[in-house]
Amino acid sequence: MAATASSASPLFLREPELRRGLELLYFGNSHITRAIDRGLAEQGLGRAHHRALYFVARKPDLTVSELLAVLAITKQSLGRVLNELIERDLVEVRPGDRDRRQRLLRLTPAGTALENSLFVALSEKLSAAYARAGQAAVSGFWAVLEGLIPEDERKRLQTLGG
Secondary structure, eight states: OOSOOSSOOTTTTSHHHHHHHHHHHHHHHHHHHHHHHHHHHHTTOOHHHHHHHHHHHHSTTEEHHHHHHHHTOOHHHHHHHHHHHHHTTSEEEEEOSSOTTOEEEEEOHHHHHHHHHHHHHHHHHHHHHHHHHOHHHHHHHHHHHHHHSOGGGTHHHHHTTO
16 A cells, blocks of 8 residues: 555545545544644543534534534433533533523633634644645545535534534
């Protein structure tokens, strides 16, 4: 397997090419998330906390049930993560305007600052990779990633403003 490849083989649906794609996904994700691991560890937080912060930042007043659906984790796991973020004054919860049983999530100023610093670290890595690949490759990459998401779940992307 070559260390880098500028274009996919015309036989991109064969097992070696599919395995290469999986390896690139695994290693790419591992390296980009390492860019924020130290900052999270300094706060005593993990990647699950970051994902929650990220999506609450993308859609202020996201409901707990919407966040649960986006993250696709158990209620127990989300509860643990949210409770820690609330206790650390990174996320605030308020009742819904129309339905008081709803719990609306929003970042606090401290949560916004932390999420912004993590985003900067991630965006530096992603921007450099995008610049090396070029616009057409980025569009293709997005198309592939979107193709991995079931059609009925793609609507969530639109609600996040992306």
